Amino acid sequence: MTDTQLAQPHAPAGLPPLAVLERMYEVMRTVTVTDERARAEAKAGRMPAAFYPVRGLEGVCAALGAVLTPDDHLVSTYRNLADTVAKGVPLRAVIAELHGRVPGSSKGKGGTMHMHHDPSGLMATTGIVGSGLPIAAGLALGAQLDGGGRAVAVTFGDGATSIGAYHEAMNLAALWHLPLVFVCQNNMWAEHTPIAAYAPSTALAERAAAYNMAADAVDGFDPIETWRVLGAAVARARAGEGPTFVECRTYRLVGHTSSADYSYMPPAELDAALARDPAPTFRAWLADGDHVAPARLDEIDKAVDTGVDDAFDFAQSAPHPEPGAIYDDVFADRTWVEGR
Amino acid sequence: MTDTQLAQPHAPAGLPPLAVLERMYEVMRTVTVTDERARAEAKAGRMPAAFYPVRGLEGVCAALGAVLTPDDHLVSTYRNLADTVAKGVPLRAVIAELHGRVPGSSKGKGGTMHMHHDPSGLMATTGIVGSGLPIAAGLALGAQLDGGGRAVAVTFGDGATSIGAYHEAMNLAALWHLPLVFVCQNNMWAEHTPIAAYAPSTALAERAAAYNMAADAVDGFDPIETWRVLGAAVARARAGEGPTFVECRTYRLVGHTSSADYSYMPPAELDAALARDPAPTFRAWLADGDHVAPARLDEIDKAVDTGVDDAFDFAQSAPHPEPGAIYDDVFADRTWVEGR
Amino acid sequence: MTLTSDVDLSGAETAEMTTAVAMNSALDLALAADPRVLLLGEDIADPSGGVFKVTRGLSTRHGTSRVRDTPIAEQSILGAAIGAALAGYRPVAEVMFFDFVTVAMDQLVNHAAKFRYLSGGQHPVPITVRTVVGNSRFGAQHSQSLEAWFMHTPGIKVAFPSTPSDAKGLLASCVFDDDPCLFIEHVALHYSQKEPVPTGEHRVPLGQAAVRRAGDDVTVISYGAQMPGVLAAADTLAGEGISAEVVDLRTLVPLDFPTVLASVARTRRAVVVHGATRFAGPGAEIAATITEELFEELAHPVTRLGARYVPTPFLASGLEPLPVAADVVGAVRRLASS
Amino acid sequence: MTLTSDVDLSGAETAEMTTAVAMNSALDLALAADPRVLLLGEDIADPSGGVFKVTRGLSTRHGTSRVRDTPIAEQSILGAAIGAALAGYRPVAEVMFFDFVTVAMDQLVNHAAKFRYLSGGQHPVPITVRTVVGNSRFGAQHSQSLEAWFMHTPGIKVAFPSTPSDAKGLLASCVFDDDPCLFIEHVALHYSQKEPVPTGEHRVPLGQAAVRRAGDDVTVISYGAQMPGVLAAADTLAGEGISAEVVDLRTLVPLDFPTVLASVARTRRAVVVHGATRFAGPGAEIAATITEELFEELAHPVTRLGARYVPTPFLASGLEPLPVAADVVGAVRRLASS
Numbered sequence A, B: 001m002t003d004t005q006l007a008q009p010h011a012p013a014g015l016p017p018l019a020v021l022e023r024m025y026e027v028m029r030t031v032t033v034t035d036e037r038a039r040a041e042a043k044a045g046r047m048p049a050a051f052y053p054v055r056g057l058e059g060v061c062a063a064l065g066a067v068l069t070p071d072d073h074l075v076s077t078y079r080n081l082a083d084t085v086a087k088g089v090p091l092r093a094v095i096a097e098l099h100g101r102v103p104g105s106s107k108g109k110g111g112t113m114h115m116h117h118d119p120s121g122l123m124a125t126t127g128i129v130g131s132g133l134p135i136a137a138g139l140a141l142g143a144q145l146d147g148g149g150r151a152v153a154v155t156f157g158d159g160a161t162s163i164g165a166y167h168e169a170m171n172l173a174a175l176w177h178l179p180l181v182f183v184c185q186n187n188m189w190a191e192h193t194p195i196a197a198y199a200p201s202t203a204l205a206e207r208a209a210a211y212n213m214a215a216d217a218v219d220g221f222d223p224i225e226t227w228r229v230l231g232a233a234v235a236r237a238r239a240g241e242g243p244t245f246v247e248c249r250t251y252r253l254v255g256h257t258s259s260a261d262y263s264y265m266p267p268a269e270l271d272a273a274l275a276r277d278p279a280p281t282f283r284a285w286l287a288d289g290d291h292v293a294p295a296r297l298d299e300i301d302k303a304v305d306t307g308v309d310d311a312f313d314f315a316q317s318a319p320h321p322e323p324g325a326i327y328d329d330v331f332a333d334r335t336w337v338e339g340r
Numbered sequence C, D: 001m002t003l004t005s006d007v008d009l010s011g012a013e014t015a016e017m018t019t020a021v022a023m024n025s026a027l028d029l030a031l032a033a034d035p036r037v038l039l040l041g042e043d044i045a046d047p048s049g050g051v052f053k054v055t056r057g058l059s060t061r062h063g064t065s066r067v068r069d070t071p072i073a074e075q076s077i078l079g080a081a082i083g084a085a086l087a088g089y090r091p092v093a094e095v096m097f098f099d100f101v102t103v104a105m106d107q108l109v110n111h112a113a114k115f116r117y118l119s120g121g122q123h124p125v126p127i128t129v130r131t132v133v134g135n136s137r138f139g140a141q142h143s144q145s146l147e148a149w150f151m152h153t154p155g156i157k158v159a160f161p162s163t164p165s166d167a168k169g170l171l172a173s174c175v176f177d178d179d180p181c182l183f184i185e186h187v188a189l190h191y192s193q194k195e196p197v198p199t200g201e202h203r204v205p206l207g208q209a210a211v212r213r214a215g216d217d218v219t220v221i222s223y224g225a226q227m228p229g230v231l232a233a234a235d236t237l238a239g240e241g242i243s244a245e246v247v248d249l250r251t252l253v254p255l256d257f258p259t260v261l262a263s264v265a266r267t268r269r270a271v272v273v274h275g276a277t278r279f280a281g282p283g284a285e286i287a288a289t290i291t292e293e294l295f296e297e298l299a300h301p302v303t304r305l306g307a308r309y310v311p312t313p314f315l316a317s318g319l320e321p322l323p324v325a326a327d328v329v330g331a332v333r334r335l336a337s338s
């Protein structure tokens, strides 16, 4: 990771403070461990859920989590484990939701693709590619009308840049100078199709700049660089200077879903990416550069592992919703609903 | 009008041949006269149709008509009178359709917004902003799969560049190198909203270039310049060199619909545009530059006026569909339809 | 016969209003009463004030920050409304014609209608989407009456008023309801009728049908733009000695089955009339439910009148896809005479 | 009981196929038979071969020019299909999950379904849109069964097969039909069952229901993914001495009312079962039409079983919104016992 400062006007100088470095590592490690565990549980049939692995995004999400406060709003996708953890949603609530249990973040009725956690500012996740962007624009409109100071972020994949909703939201955010950060998690794949096969131009940040908004691309495997660029974007939003598009270039380290194969991924490409596996790479950098003491890293690792075990134990022993709960929360009032 | 040649690789040199100049003028005059007449008929209650005036677009459409052959396909919008006339749809069929009569281009059941004329290559017009673009991409895919040589054009307004379908079609056309010309009829207004009020960047051609396609802007009040640039775009399509976006800058010389008011249009802007009213301006240029003899222009005027009168007379005395025709053409077979 | 709302207006100050003016009044009062109310849509701000002038004057009075013109981009309009709702606002979004919801169904169906459920109650979406059914003057892409799609979508309420007073009262109820509401207007009703409407705060509760006319022989159930024709038919029938009870549903979700069933239980005959396509339309649900509940009492199967199974032919063609008053008269006569 | 197609397969060479393989065979033969057949969709080309592997091998055999991967942009997928159809092709477009049609309804509803009409017959749109109903494993945005919306949209045909043989035969009919067809698959059926399916050209006509099981006491009308449960229910009921006739609609537009009515005219009792939401769902139309036609004959009102009025709760929650075999058994028992 380089320590050079970006030309970005609002880029925070230097490195994140120790507490932030530690928190970023904790998030990355939590995500890596939880992701592996969730896939194992799904495979073993203990977690009857479609699950979308996030391996490769650890650094991007940790950086985003570090520059947002709980008051800032976030909208994410089906591939949301790293976003939710980084945004501060309690792991027990996340894992219980993946298991369809009452203490889940959505009382077990939303599932993998539908995480909501108001106290952490996780306002929605969507299973429809691109659809979170217009909603995030609305949240940003809310923040703007509230008088500013709050930022909104939305995460989405590289593939989402093809769809209409993306365009409409980019356009609206630029037009209204919304305090919105578009965080493109470019993992180079849309399901089994590589970006070059579906994008006439893979210069996603350049395409974004054509909307007349600030745009930047960053190495998403470098959590520090990502932290700087996302930090600058969030600062711009808070300052009322409008939206920013940040392309975070990563690589999808596993299949599209927990069950997908890797056969279509060029092995050399995948190996090169795996060699930069975010959490262990960041750990080595923290230790080698004397940023965080090895003993402290060991402590974090242990706490994370315990926390992950705890979350799965908790989830798997938590109750399912009562049958009658099926009618709750369709509308504020369930009377009419039950009769249909 | 300038005679300088464009830098455009495929730009035809010099001026259009005499027959083309005459045809362009004929189209422009026809459109101007028909447009005025249609609004008058609507106002008088003889044409019970919502009608979208095209005044201001005469030169753009005449130029487009001049560079396309009947084999080339065109998709247009609700504001299609100039496009349809320029593409060669017989005026009687157009006006009869506006009157809901059997000899109308769609047997009277489509109406203003729904003109189709297969023999002229007018493949569709749509009342939904932006929706014609993906369909035109499909026609262009067809042309490409047929082995090339045929071009497809799609017309749409400046306002359509905000909508999702626009983005998806631009992206697809660029990705697949489709033989498609995107003709943006920028009349500076979307209903009652001026372009600057809804577009974060009004540099529409620049925005288009970000899709990695050829893009150009042209003074749509200059039919010769427009003819050159559109000609180059069509040549590029025929040569298999992919899509081109052409922004034709004009001004809407009347209200959004036949009944709309002008109150919200800055009078100075409107007056400046009216001073460049395409058909009379082009006529003066043709005469003053000795491109077409005044006597020939008089002849054309007379023929046009007669033709327009004839088309309205024809339409207004043509039969309405039989009541039973309501069930025709829902499906190929009407049996099931009638029973519902 | 003039339509009148069943709401007791005695006491309240009223003024003669068209439906458009009544809706304007509802929006104006909502904007004044609650700073969280926001309006979003194409051309809704002044000087345009909306293509049907429903929002005229509102941006001038409440500012273009709260009454916002948008680009032509319905996904972003509805998405922005949903997001602003999540942020605590009460957005009212306009989709100029009902047909245009087809470019933004995802936001309404997958997000607005489901977020309360999918968030375990954390994130209700108190938006109102105003939209307009056009007519065949504009052709087949500006005249679809698509309420059946939304009846079939759990999580979104649907109102379709037929009178100025109801338009005001239902719109106010939608704006202040905590669930997403689709509020459907009809271009034929915006300026067709005036009636006294309370000038102040006025609400008509969602989920309560109105009996527009009492009768004993047949129940005619309808809503929205078909109501004037239905009431005219009832007049004609009265002249023939046939007494039709007319129920205006006013909201389709929640649908007021108690009122419908109470009426049909008495008359034992029912006709449902709507402008939506008959096949798999709202009338199918209404007829099926009536039949389930009152099978023994029914003297006849419920008659359904709706648009024919065709795209809307252009007005000027003279082809008529919709049920008209004479169709209602004929259907009621057939039921009453046997 | 194993589902079997009613098509006479004697003589034709057959092989055991799953529904996915049978559809693959239909597409393969169509691509081979007619150079105008084109496939468009996300991830449909090899090596992926489609997320459910339905198009596996087709791009390798027929080329990526005719079996084309697209960007994630359903409006452009369907628009491109429509345009290519206007240019003389027979495109088959895939929308990965049914819920995703919500981002592209405009192209299907306003354009594909209306162009033949709006062009006075000049421009039919012979496209097929393949889409998949998911299940609650994926949650509420990947499990909606939205066929009722399209029944309510004049101009588009709707097929929803329940067996491998029908999947092949109906898909072939859709591809070669001159009208736009929506072909609905269900994720639960892709690999759940194998049966002998003709290896060569095989068509099942659109608009013909199949009587899957003859019976005298009650008619159960269903289609798609509910069929296995319905047939299991019929088995259970047979054990109790109740004989249920089971009609598989196979296509919802055109809907084969003659077959339905002939059966109900005999049994005088009907149950309609579907995975779509019950309220304003397909069953409402079917029940209403049966009642209109057979009011005097019916011993009971038609029973409708459909999904509850809720967004789909996540599978792992254990909440079940859909009618299951036991519900069918219960409903039939109630009708038969009185």
Ligand SMILES: Cc1ncc(C[n+]2csc(CCOP(=O)(O)OP(=O)(O)O)c2C)c(N)n1
Residues within 6 Å of the ligand: A079, A127, A128, A129, A156, A157, A158, A159, A160, A161, A185, A187, A189, A190, A191, D042, D072, D073, D074, D096, D100, D103
């Ligand atoms: C509108 C829509 N179309 C298709 C899909 C199916 N789908 C789910 S994820 C995905 C790939 C998305 O790729 P990208 O945006 O790069 O995100 P990633 O999954 O790589 O994180 C697709 C096509 C969907 N969910 N929504």
Ligand SMILES: Cc1ncc(C[n+]2csc(CCOP(=O)(O)OP(=O)(O)O)c2C)c(N)n1
Residues within 6 Å of the ligand: B079, B127, B128, B129, B156, B157, B158, B159, B160, B161, B185, B187, B189, B190, B191, C042, C072, C073, C074, C096, C100, C103
């Ligand atoms: C999806 C959609 N939204 C809104 C409309 C209503 N509408 C019709 S024309 C128009 C303005 C379009 O502006 P522009 O694209 O610049 O074309 P122009 O009318 O100026 O030629 C609008 C908003 C529509 N027809 N379709």
Ligand SMILES: [Mg+2]
Residues within 6 Å of the ligand: A157, A158, A159, A185, A186, A187, A188, A189, A190, A191
């Ligand atoms: Mg990706």
Ligand SMILES: [Mg+2]
Residues within 6 Å of the ligand: B157, B158, B159, B185, B186, B187, B188, B189, B190, B191
């Ligand atoms: Mg314009």
